[in-house]
Amino acid sequence: GAVVSQHPSRVICKSGTSVKIECRSLDFQATTMFWYRQFPKQSLMLMATSNEGSKATYEQGVEKDKFLINHASLTLSTLTVTSAHPEDSSFYICSARSIGRTEAFFGQGTRLTVV
């Protein structure tokens, strides 16, 4: 149990376009989902926390208008990188946690390359 699926695993897009990344909890209800970004050879940095049915909470320094997060159901959260630029190229990972669990379960990550 506790499977989190992230899609796509890799995406290449042109500068100026938008990209949507999906994070799904397959066998549990994820009341809270987290979006992280990982720069090469660095740790994961939390970008935002989303709770189902409410607006996401963004970490300091993260542009909410650039990284749009939607948590419309208990099994799906999406991250949209709007007007992507090469500096947005990174590894994005989501995690999901349900009530009563002490750990979050991670998706397999999405490698975004903006050219």
Add this chain to the structure above:
Amino acid sequence: AQSVTQLGSHVSVSEGALVLLRCNYSSSVPPYLFWYVQYPNQGLQLLLKYTTGATLVKGINGFEAEFKKSETSFHLTKPSAHMSDAAEYFCAVSDPRFGNEKLTFGTGTRLTIIP
């Protein structure tokens, strides 16, 4: 506030030798502690976790970690390294008071296994 320090960004051990990855944390409350492993271009996989109870925690793939409150440490060990253990390892802490609180990660330790 919480923080995690992983001493040694790179650790190399010979196949069959002891693996020791260090993690120290800072937390104003008794924390939950985690070790995750990340293989290239993949998401994070939970190795083990400490919440309450027994301070020696056994995880998957032969790894274990011991919570030492007096030393604020949660070092990860494995008696005999295998080539398949080569990966990036992250220590993380969370605050159990807030339920679904986000994880704070260390900067990671890259483990290399020497044949």
